[in-house]
Amino acid sequence: MSSFLTSSFMSNIFGGLAQGVIYSLVALSLVIIWQSTHVLNFAQGAMAMFATYVGMTQIDRGLSYWWCVILSVVVGMAFGGITERVLIRPLYGKPEINPIVVMVGFLGVIEAVTTAIWTSTSRNIAAPFSQIYFKAGGKLVLLSPFIIFQIILAVVIMMLVAALFRFTRLGLQLRASALAPEVARLLGVRVNRMLTIGWMLSAGVGSIAAVILASGSFGLFPTNMDGVFVAGFIAAAVGGLDSPVGAIAGGLIIGLTEQFVLAYWSPSVAPLGGMIVLVAVLMIRPHGIFTRSVSRRV
Amino acid sequence: MIRVSDLSVNYGAIRALRNVSFEATPGKITAVLGANGAGKTTLLRAISGLVTPQTGTILLGEQSLARVATENIARMGVAHVPEGRGVIEELTVEENLRLGALASKVNISEGIEAQYAQFPVLGDRRRKYCGTLSGGERQMLAMARALIARPKVLLLDEPSLGLAPQVTAELMKTILSACESENLTVILVEQNAKSALRISHDAVVLHLGAVVASGSAAEVAADEDLRRYYLGLVEE
């Protein structure tokens, strides 16, 4: 057993999962926004990064790590809601490229403002978990308390989001607003409010990804979510932009693929692994692995 | 009670409704009849606030519905079963029903059980996704989802479309009994004039967006010219 855990194969599984859950969170956040408002939010990563700066730097003022995490999520949610209200709402019903262009521009603005406030120096906000790898039978297992925390936190967040959508009144209204906005309004659902809440939820999920990234060895800097965003985007496309389950699976697939490419080929081409998976999947299933019906919306 | 006065709706250059006036009263079914493109759907969409009229007023009781948002009109007690029924296929039967009750004050689980008692087929299919339902089952679900919120007004847009005559007859009976037992104001849009007139109390005939006749359903049904030229009811 212990030799199995310390095998290079298992190390790569652990590494891939740890990275994959971050991609899953980002992909999930993209899917929530895509489903409700049909916007591809290119500023998703940057918004989460900004919220994490606001929240996690409060540790300098003596706030505990956990309060900083909660603050980051709250700030992220507020940021998401305000963004939908101010930047996106005026663009509904206009060409679909408009919100995309706006959010790409917004990405640049957020990163510039962040650099202006906090400089571009990377910093690390250590989680209260050791990052030292476990050992089994004298050999390293590529798992640390921090990595276990990271995986558990991500899974708990995903389960909470799934439960919210599936079992609550709010979740039902969110789903109805995304699936059939006009019918939902005829049934008295305040669809505009649901769109704002969708953006808030999405941004909250994204913030968790950024918090995990900032708490680990990767650190926090103004562009720290850029690569993660691209991988999360690929993960969402692989799983199917219409499928939250697909987003989560897509994230794990991309995380594991990158890890194995990195280990058996070369670290410099790791992102290529994700691209190869994407191209292969899109050739076989153009709408992603988990999309149920093909272009249901008109 | 719904009172429509002098209502006009344009889509660009198309005049879909021209100075339409009529009343629909509680406890009665008012049929709105007319051929394709007569403006029937537009009329219901205007009442629900989904299209903005150019002129005219719509009153629900004493209250004007001008500039009231669709979701608030629904919350004021106007249930609208749209063309094509509006059943959300990706949700289950029960989720659709739950959604119908959410914005109202009714107790959700009691409301759902009451609808299952009324429409036992829905109870049998409660966990099924609505994409798997037949046309008749969908129409039943759409009715149940509208009635669960205990509305004051029920707007039905061609409920019989695509249903077998037998199923249509059942449906019309259900509409009539709901209307009578709940003192509902029902506006029943139909191309199938024969079925609609059989259960309606009043009728309005639209042609190219204008009212060409209105009165009791019996009067409209008895008018040879209306039957021949607007309702297509004269057998050769």
Ligand SMILES: Nc1ncnc2c1ncn2[C@@H]1O[C@H](COP(=O)(O)OP(=O)(O)OP(=O)(O)O)[C@@H](O)[C@H]1O
């Ligand atoms: N969104 C729209 N944009 C432009 N024109 C429209 C729109 N909706 C309806 N129309 C036009 O308005 C007129 C009335 O349409 P409406 O759908 O109200 O008719 P209807 O009586 O419901 O017809 P049907 O029996 O076919 O459902 C038609 O000429 C139609 O082409």
Ligand SMILES: [Mg+2]
């Ligand atoms: Mg119509």
